[in-house]
Amino acid sequence: MKKGIKVVSIGGGSSYTPELMEGFIKRYSELPIKEIWLVDIEDGKEKLEIVGNFAKRMWKAAGYPVEVHLTLNRREALKDADFVTTQFRVGLLYARIKDERIPLSYGMIGQETNGAGGMFKAFRTIPVIKQIVDDMRELCPEAWLINFTNPSGMITETVIRKLGWKKCIGLCNVPVISIKKEPATIGTTSDKLHYRYAGINHFHWHRVFDENGTEVTQKLIEHINDADGGTPKNIYQAKFSLDLLKTTGVLPCGYHRYYYMKNEMLGHLMDDFNRHETRAESVKEVEDKLFEMYKNPELKTKPPELEKRGGTYYSDAACECISAIYNNKRQMMVVNTENNGAIPCLPNDTIVEISALISAQGAEPLAWGEMKPHERGWLQVMKAMEECTIEAALSGDYGAVLEAFNINPLVENGDDAIKVLHELFVAHEKYLPQFADLIKSLKAAGVYPKDETVRELLAQGK
Amino acid sequence: MKKGIKVVSIGGGSSYTPELMEGFIKRYSELPIKEIWLVDIEDGKEKLEIVGNFAKRMWKAAGYPVEVHLTLNRREALKDADFVTTQFRVGLLYARIKDERIPLSYGMIGQETNGAGGMFKAFRTIPVIKQIVDDMRELCPEAWLINFTNPSGMITETVIRKLGWKKCIGLCNVPVISIKKEPATIGTTSDKLHYRYAGINHFHWHRVFDENGTEVTQKLIEHINDADGGTPKNIYQAKFSLDLLKTTGVLPCGYHRYYYMKNEMLGHLMDDFNRHETRAESVKEVEDKLFEMYKNPELKTKPPELEKRGGTYYSDAACECISAIYNNKRQMMVVNTENNGAIPCLPNDTIVEISALISAQGAEPLAWGEMKPHERGWLQVMKAMEECTIEAALSGDYGAVLEAFNINPLVENGDDAIKVLHELFVAHEKYLPQFADLIKSLKAAGVYPKDETVRELLAQGK
């Protein structure tokens, strides 16, 4: 492959960028990057400056001749790019605060990736990813799009299936975390184990085998509730039922807690809500601190505090994936890619999160085979929710939104769910052009978020 | 076909039996029954006497030479039967009271067919239907089994798919009601419309066409919330969102209210619970009155009060189905039968509730084709719930029970769900031999229903 790679990172002002830089720095010998373009929008200009300058310091300290460009001009950046990473958050963390607090203000889990909040994140993000792909088609038609903007599965499905951009891989850090942490619970290390994942983003299961080919899934199930059992720390660690898991025979991901132990999770989230410590608010605080650190001209390496941010390993996975493509590694990773029959109970052309080989021609999923009814049913309803959400995001149709809400297991169907829905529309008005008329009529009817925190954000124009 | 049909009705002491008798009486000219055997168990002996004698009076008044036999000996009855109907309720209405009240005592919908209650109804019924099929294999190997014991879909699936008895059709009155009532909402009659149903028991959708082949589904959707819109009266009439339904393009059944407007339904059920007017309790009252009436030696025709019972049209549908088989009618009915590809998003060999032609060789479903994601996802998760429930009922495995509970959309997963589960086990101990050890250990651990009404029933040995 050509020397002198050009990488473009949309949402370059993200607090994750230093991890991304670190990932590229430690792989420089195998991944000879020439230019990195950090792109952001007007609203993110200040953060872009801070993090961008920090990035420049990191590369300088590393001693590699990589140019780091900061720009608000996405088209300029995309020109002739080789790899484009997307790590942007439409509406910044303020939007996530609304995604989480509005549902909780009605006693409903918001869940910023697969719940009501996650659906609105999709509604906000999909119009933007469409613009990005349109630009890429014109400016860098051979580039790979490595997405780690959430909801990663739905964004990847939009890019590949709806927009027809096949050179796209979606990433998530959840599988990375379990592969890194879980083995210690049974006294081994990940290099001695073989991991197989299947499902969709934030809703997948895995099976694990040791060096002799013996399945150790049941042993790992025994330890899933251990203090450091491999599920992401940003999720409250409600205990899984071992009786249930032993019968299913597969390890769930951390996000399954919202479904398998919904009420415990809701209780915990309500406490957070009341203490103004929803995940979004906590992350906001962490981020503010991170940006303060990033400003420090002496800081030249990724600070350990970033790990608290929740998205740890995400950016490293992106670097790993880029390197696997560039170097044609045939490396096993867990990614969002086309199903192609790997999970036979889902459509062939849908996007799944699955163990796949990553090489120059992209991701090749390993066939998982039939799922048992319990996993099959859950997975099928969640995939249908994703399809309805994407359809609604693209069409701007209210009935389609209702379908998506109605089928989402985290939405408690009823009058309150409709209130939550309407308040979310009003709260996110700025980022939902496809729903402009609907929102106008909701506002005319007096719909307005009841949560004080959200009201304040809106009053501040956020 | 042979003259002189022998019909056996298991659960003959049911309050529905008079409707069944009426159905046979009005079809006598086309369905020449010779013997009717009403079978019940020791606990139902008194009711069997009452309703059996009433049945005899009905036939006598009708003037047809049909022998009505009352027996507690099922094997004697089954010998050489042509048609066996199953309309029994293991544990009588007392069991249904427990099914409904125990979940509600934790603020959870019990729903005696597809909710936690329905799962326990399956757990109680499946061991009995297995015995019946074993007897039939020996005593009447050519007989048709017409099931209208709930949960009708799961029982039919057990009979056909698990026990391998192919000559079985499952019935439900829900489609019958909409076909009878709905047309008036758009000023027409059912004979002028063509109904197409697909889904599973108590979870199906339909589309309707007029005499010109024009689809009138959207017109009917407009009227679904009308006072007499065609959904069963025994379900609280929470309003459907027309915006949602118009987008789906299909008419839901009444039971969809528990899913599409879960919170409104729960609110209403909690009121009923607090007033001791759960559906089970109301039905118990209606039934007691009915049996008082049935005792009246002057009563010779089905009293109109029976319609309040909730199961109206059920028995008539059974008679219609039997006649369609006997007379090889190729008549369109909505029944539970093997999918065979009719709903492609479900396995071929699973049981679905669907428009089918009924003739001498059984039910032949009409192909429905692909479902859109919203219906597909809901249907697939509900079917998986049925499969898990049947598996649990047959295996007596606790992990399998947890799978079934966990995937059921009406079960609110969490600690309370487990309490509900355990209390239901203890409350139904008498009828759950396959779970004997589990229940023993639960009792040893002090599990006992907290609801006073249930405690009283248990104290009375019910």
Add this chain to the structure above:
Amino acid sequence: MKKGIKVVSIGGGSSYTPELMEGFIKRYSELPIKEIWLVDIEDGKEKLEIVGNFAKRMWKAAGYPVEVHLTLNRREALKDADFVTTQFRVGLLYARIKDERIPLSYGMIGQETNGAGGMFKAFRTIPVIKQIVDDMRELCPEAWLINFTNPSGMITETVIRKLGWKKCIGLCNVPVISIKKEPATIGTTSDKLHYRYAGINHFHWHRVFDENGTEVTQKLIEHINDADGGTPKNIYQAKFSLDLLKTTGVLPCGYHRYYYMKNEMLGHLMDDFNRHETRAESVKEVEDKLFEMYKNPELKTKPPELEKRGGTYYSDAACECISAIYNNKRQMMVVNTENNGAIPCLPNDTIVEISALISAQGAEPLAWGEMKPHERGWLQVMKAMEECTIEAALSGDYGAVLEAFNINPLVENGDDAIKVLHELFVAHEKYLPQFADLIKSLKAAGVYPKDETVRELLAQGK
């Protein structure tokens, strides 16, 4: 439905038209036709005059006030049509002679519906049906298209799936013949039997049940080789292996002989070829005689000689189908329509030939369920052949043609197959505009049919 139906018959100069007229005459009381437009092209003008005038005499003799219009202006005819029947043959019987003789001149079965000949019939017909549908979209957007131009399945698939015209039903007389003839072989009549068909056009199987629901398929298999066993007379009656059929458990159609007993069929066809009695040539002779008869101004009813023509019952089936739609009959017929899961081993959106209910909204197939490997494999390869053929016909791509030829079980792959292919292209040049460049280059390379009969036809400009 409206009174005063307008029926348009494309290919109105066909020798079948009198059967179509007879079918409409005998159904006049239920199907109140006002106008019949017989449409043909310049080359068929003389036949149109003859048969059109005969049609007028038939209606006059019947005493019904139906206007019969003869025209070469298809667009004038289509305006506001209610039903359009297509029974045209591009290139007349001369084309069929080429379809059959060219393959046989290389010792290969031509088979004018599913063999090399049938593929060329599809290549010639598909461009024309596309024009017809384009006209209908503009001139009669609510009309039903009842196709009985062969290859009926591929034409129907093109109309419904490729051109998106959903109001289309394809017909074939093969199932009609077996339903009419077969029952006598076991001493019963068709009204006492229940027929279930599944497969594709000229490649389907059926199962049969008696009035008691007992399957009589095996009994019918015993008699399939009887003198009048229900398979079309225009196919040489090579004997089926009863051992094979008993194991398959399904009754094949007459056209299965070309596959199950290929060599016997080829031997017989070679004899015909050498005697200049290929089916096409025989039919040509029969037709010439028929048209002589039709000229007779005294002839006012369909002459019995028409039955020899081979297509008997085709037109009657079309009338029956139109009446079933118009009168919303919910009548069981065997038609070509969308699969919708009825045959699960084929795609949902493909066209199958299957037992279906015909009513005002069209055809609703009955679910057949899984096929055993023997039928499944045959059916899947034949359906793939159809798909490749349609793709080739629409794209005009030579590689696509090779795919279609290569996968066709009646084509003997090798150099001779390519010669047959090339000669067919040259022989049909006039009717294959989509392959114009290819044919030009073949001719430049000196390709020319070697069969004398075909050469004569070409010399005559036919």
Add this chain to the structure above:
Amino acid sequence: MKKGIKVVSIGGGSSYTPELMEGFIKRYSELPIKEIWLVDIEDGKEKLEIVGNFAKRMWKAAGYPVEVHLTLNRREALKDADFVTTQFRVGLLYARIKDERIPLSYGMIGQETNGAGGMFKAFRTIPVIKQIVDDMRELCPEAWLINFTNPSGMITETVIRKLGWKKCIGLCNVPVISIKKEPATIGTTSDKLHYRYAGINHFHWHRVFDENGTEVTQKLIEHINDADGGTPKNIYQAKFSLDLLKTTGVLPCGYHRYYYMKNEMLGHLMDDFNRHETRAESVKEVEDKLFEMYKNPELKTKPPELEKRGGTYYSDAACECISAIYNNKRQMMVVNTENNGAIPCLPNDTIVEISALISAQGAEPLAWGEMKPHERGWLQVMKAMEECTIEAALSGDYGAVLEAFNINPLVENGDDAIKVLHELFVAHEKYLPQFADLIKSLKAAGVYPKDETVRELLAQGK
């Protein structure tokens, strides 16, 4: 994994055994074998002695302390085996001569793996593999079965799907050959290319990508007819149509010639037949020479002449596969294993030949995704042929045999096919216990092979 591996090779007297020994010798450092048991039957005793002693010399010359045991007692050998390879040929090469000559004596391709001959090879082999698996269940329940007895796909399907022995992988040398030879045709080497295969044994396609992820399949298609284009040399190199292959977009395997250019292949085979140089006869001659060489006590390494044998690379692939399992290599190989959705147009539980990762837990296929109609149709009919063949082999049912023959594209259906079938039964009587009654009646009816060579073999009791 444990040290001191025990390998058992059923059919140890095979001429391939030296390649197997060589494969183990060169991998000794990674695959520490302790014992090799070469097992054969009484009829193969002499060959076993020759090749076994040669094997001992090979190991001695290599200087590794591996015990080589020769035995006719399979059960003794299997005790505590770690890996069992099956490379036996029921009926020796005499049987293959019959498989090829009997069909050719009627002008029909015999093809010893997928044609009429291959079906009889399956009929002979399946009863034996069943006995082997029965023994393994008792004597070495943890062993892996590495099968390279043909028809490799059908034997693997029998072992995994029918006998339920999951630890089985089937091998074939055809993909190995193309990976080794093909790259040179476009001036590159296999380590620079990424190969993806999908299909079934001797009927698969592949796509190839270069180091930049660019597909080079079309470039390779251009060279498929090159002198050393990567298809097995034991198959006559009839030329593929590049127009066809370019449209399919996939590279066929060498065996596709029997289907895509059937007539050329048949012509060539008839020449071989007439010259007594059928593949079986040539191989017999090569083998005889090989065994002469093997007798030479000075010979201590695999002689280059073995490569002419046709099965080259087979044994090496077996060693590679065993090492990949033992060392948990996650190595990409093309193997016969469970589909699990990898090829969505085939059943999930069927056996396919596909690119898979081989590691300690076995083979994990890479998902291929949907096939286009041309490949899909061919593959589905061939898979159905395999299923029918296995069913016939296990059941011994004549109707099932007819189904298998009837659906096989290499069998020319008709009277001659039945004669071929019957002669094959009689010729192989000794090895077809499941068809004993059938064969008895055929012989009683005077059925006897007409080919002189076959008659001679039978006269000699072979």
